[in-house]
Amino acid sequence: MSDSAALFADGAVESAAADAGIGPDRLRTLLETHQQGMxxxxGVDGLVYEWRTSLRDDPLVFADEAAYYLALPRRIWRQFADHHDMTDDEFEGVLSVHNDVARRAVADRDDADGGPVTLDDGHAMVLLKE
Known part of the structure; x- marks a missing residue:
């Protein structure tokens, strides 16, 4: 099992695939392709650094030992969707999975640290560290 498959292994993929009208295997392939593309x-660290220094608002919500959790403008996401020739349904499915995984990680972090963390200012992207 790849690192991204482990991160996106639960029901988020199946639920997002059903909502988007695509197969869960196709969605898993897109998630893996996205991580590999990053x-x-x-590199992941370079991209996160670039976005943190070039975007008006710092997109890094938090990081843990495995991944960066970001809230990015939709236009950033759209670039990757276009690069990978995703259909609109596939794009929405990928966004949905990242959103679900990131929101659960934020909730876990809030429970552990007691401080609020928000993804409300952008579209969640979870990037595995290199």
């Missing part, structure tokens, strides 16, 4: 660009 590693193949300047």
């Amino acid at each position: 590693r193949d660009l300047p």
Whole structure:
């Protein structure tokens, strides 16, 4: 099982796939392709640094030992969807899974640390650390 498959292993994929009208295997492939694409660009750490310094609002919500949790403008997400030739339904499915995983991670963090963390200012993206 790949690292991204482990991160996105629960019912989020099946639920998002059903809502988007696509197969769960296709959605898992898109999630893996997205993670690999992030590693193949300047790298995950480089992308997070670039977005933190170039975007008006810092998109990093928090990071843990495994991943970065970001809230990005939809236009950033759209670039990746276009690059991977995602249909609109596939794009919405990928967004949905990232949103679900990130919101659960935020809720777990809030429970553990007691401080509020929000994703309300953008579209969630979860990037596995290199």
